[in-house]
Amino acid sequence: MARLAIICNIAFVLTLMKMLLNWFKMPDFLANFIAVLGLEMSPVVNISFAIWWLALKLRKNTIEIPIWQTILILFMLMLQILSALI
Numbered sequence: 001m002a003r004l005a006i007i008c009n010i011a012f013v014l015t016l017m018k019m020l021l022n023w024f025k026m027p028d029f030l031a032n033f034i035a036v037l038g039l040e041m042s043p044v045v046n047i048s049f050a051i052w053w054l055a056l057k058l059r060k061n062t063i064e065i066p067i068w069q070t071i072l073i074l075f076m077l078m079l080q081i082l083s084a085l086i
Contacts, residue, residue, distance in 0.1 A: 001052060002065045002073065005045045009076040011038035016083075043084075046077040 015038035017024045018031055026034075053070060056063050063070075 001045070001049050002069045005042075005049045005073045005076075006069060008037055008042035008045045009073065011035075012042040012076065012080065013038070015039055042076070043080045046073055046080065049073050050077055 011034045015035045018026065018034070050073075053063065053065075053074075
């Protein structure tokens with residue numbers, strides 16, 4: 001789940017770069033694929049990861065995910081929520 005979230009978050013950042021920076025060019029088919037992966041799938045995967053992570057923490061189970069991945073995923077989720085509100 002964490003690997004999928006990281007891949008989707010990379011696609012989210014690439015999509016933002018494509019939308020905001022004029023010099024960042026890529027072929028249309030690739031831009032469309034990355035946009036779907038980044039804008040539509042990334043928030044769903046990040047919310048699913050956050051719920052899964054919280055459930056494991058509440059059960060006091062050990063989590064085998066590096067802390068940097070968890071911080072990155074939760075930070076990207078907050079960034080996506082902020083970008084949806086703006």
